[in-house]
Amino acid sequence: MKLTIKKELLLDALIKVSKAISTKNLIPVLAGIRFDVSKKKLTLTASDNDITIETTIDANDTKDFVIEKEGSIIIQGKYILDIVRKLPDEYINIELIDELKIMIYTENSEFNLNGINESEYPSIDLEESKKKIVISNSVMKEIVSQTAFAASHEETKPVLTGINFNIVGDTLECNSTDSYRLARKIIKLEEASDDNYNIVIPSHNLEEFCKILDEDKENIEIHIFNNKILFKYKNIKFQSRLINGTYPNTSNLMPTDSYLIVSANLNDLYSVIDRASILTSDKEKNIVTLETEGDTLILKSSSAEIGRVEEKMKIQKNNQENIKISFSAKYMMEALKSFRTENVELHFGGEIKPIVLKSKEDESLTQLVLPIRTY
Secondary structure, rough: EEEEEEEEHHHHHHHHHHHOOOOOOOHHHHHHHEEEOOEEEEEEEEOOOOOOEEEEEOOOOOOEEEEEOOOEEEEEHHHHHHHHOOOOOOOEEEEEEOOOOEEOOOOOOOOEEEEEEEOOOOOOOOOOOOEEEEEEEHHHHHHHHHHHHHHOOOOHHHHHHHHEEEOOOOEEEEEEOOOOOOEEEEOOOOOOOOOOEEEEEEEHHHHHHHHHHOOOEEEEEEEOOOOOEEEOOOEEEEEEEEOOOOOOOHOOOOOOOOOOOEEEHHHHHHHHHHOOOOOOOOOOOOOEEEEEEOOOEEEEEEEEOOOEEEEEOEEEEEEOOOOOOEEHHHHHHHHHHOOOEEEEEEEEOOOOOEEEEOOOOOOEEEEOOOOOOOO
16 A cells, blocks of 8 residues: 555545544454555545444545555554544645554654454445435435434433434425424425335434534435434545434424414523523523513523622513513523524424424424423
8 A cells, every 4th residue: 555645635535534533442453443445546445333424535536645655554643644634745645554553754754553453344334225315415414403403312222312204295394302302303305215214313413423524505405214314425425324213202391383483583591591591500591581562571690609790681472461470591592502593483282382492584393392381
């Protein structure tokens, strides 16, 4: 194996695949990145058994990437990434010597690393299914940013640590909940799916996938299998395991009616809740109480040790009813932050019923926050 490659080409690919390297993995070979050099391309693969990322760099007869000799080797991910990142040269040479010795060199620098035989790497199948679902890059980022935060971090209920993708025809419904709140995003697919799917993808894995997406309009292909999902994007394949188990029917949580709808400017409401939560003593729950009096919304919080705060702002209501309800400021602010709109509506069904957040400017997104009893 011998090649010369432009630094920025290699570094970009290494950064992408290195997201699948686990520092805690008990299998030493999985701390490495697999290099496969063929006549026409370099393929980099990394996996931690939970996610696998593969990317390819084509040799397009330019001086930016020249292959002199084919071969395969596994190189320690941390070291190759650090070396490539810190080398000041524009071009880097990588050469395999004596089967397991890798020499990385430029005009003024030379690094010699011990490699691992590629035969020790676990067998990874990155096959594509015959049926694929196509979604735009921007929509995928939107889905994850507007739902992942509401997933649970408690491993006691593994199924709640993921985002539920429910595909029926041309509708994709994504839900995440930790039992105290719910985020729901519904989008229309450009093409209807032949099969229906109801799967749960680890939310952390989806967030990692979104980190390697560029700011472009390239589409993403989704290939779904029994126990895994493969995303294909440009020259990248990203595979994740699926979470076993049945996702709860979240439709039961969504109230069908509300006796009061409050409309407010999203940024103003967020700021008011943010300030009202400053004096809450429990940073996890940070409970604030919301009241309405006419067209005024009042937010209060207090702590016996710290003090109390009261904030007011003007709102619009759909009737003359009033409400008094308490909730977690943290959860409410995270729900508000997921909207990309100017205004937001709070739908109240009662003092002990869930608060539903919607916006007429984006009907694809619904957030739900459970109230907290303070008596």
